[in-house]
Amino acid sequence: PISTMMKTQLLQANRMNPNVISCLFLNRYNYTYNYNILNSKYEDEILENMKEWSDIARNSNHFTYFGPIQDSKYTGSIYKNILPMVKILNDPYTNKEIGALYIGINFNSIEDVLASANSNNSTMLFYNEHGDLIYSTNKDLYNKNSGNTLTGSLKKISTSISQDTGMLSQNLKINKNNYLVN
Numbered sequence: 001p002i003s004t005m006m007k008t009q010l011l012q013a014n015r016m017n018p019n020v021i022s023c024l025f026l027n028r029y030n031y032t033y034n035y036n037i038l039n040s041k042y043e044d045e046i047l048e049n050m051k052e053w054s055d056i057a058r059n060s061n062h063f064t065y066f067g068p069i070q071d072s073k074y075t076g077s078i079y080k081n082i083l084p085m086v087k088i089l090n091d092p093y094t095n096k097e098i099g100a101l102y103i104g105i106n107f108n109s110i111e112d113v114l115a116s117a118n119s120n121n122s123t124m125l126f127y128n129e130h131g132d133l134i135y136s137t138n139k140d141l142y143n144k145n146s147g148n149t150l151t152g153s154l155k156k157i158s159t160s161i162s163q164d165t166g167m168l169s170q171n172l173k174i175n176k177n178n179y180l181v182n
Helices: 002-016 040-058 108-117 139-143 149-159
Strands: 020-027 032-035 064-066 081-090 097-106 125-127 133-136 170-174 177-181
Touching (some): 020 081
């Protein structure tokens, strides 16, 4: 049956990339197929996020959306941070949407590299192409609302960057503090 085939495909994808922690496919008829979703709370959280993220992915150039880093409170796994990705999948023959795929990616190894490259006087912030802050090496800054003057200015800069921009360096002065943004 189709459910066995889908579960087998998701399992195979995970074996090819050990950083894939969990997958959930939601087809256009609202049937779900998943891999390594350990409980219903975690599945409900993913489905709730997918409502919003699928719409954003549909409207993006690559039909993909990377969400903010998620705490793995429901996964029961050893991974403390998960980078969620939602990809809209289309039938290659008809080009009609067949569903949305959620992939939870282990962000721990990436975070370890970023932490080792970070100095005391700097903070690394990562924004997605929609201007949403998805990760910061400064957890306090990451948890604050983007209404903050500094994070609001950084969001504005991040949305002005495109694939053609190349290297960007800009000085910000906010409340008598100087910031160099690269």
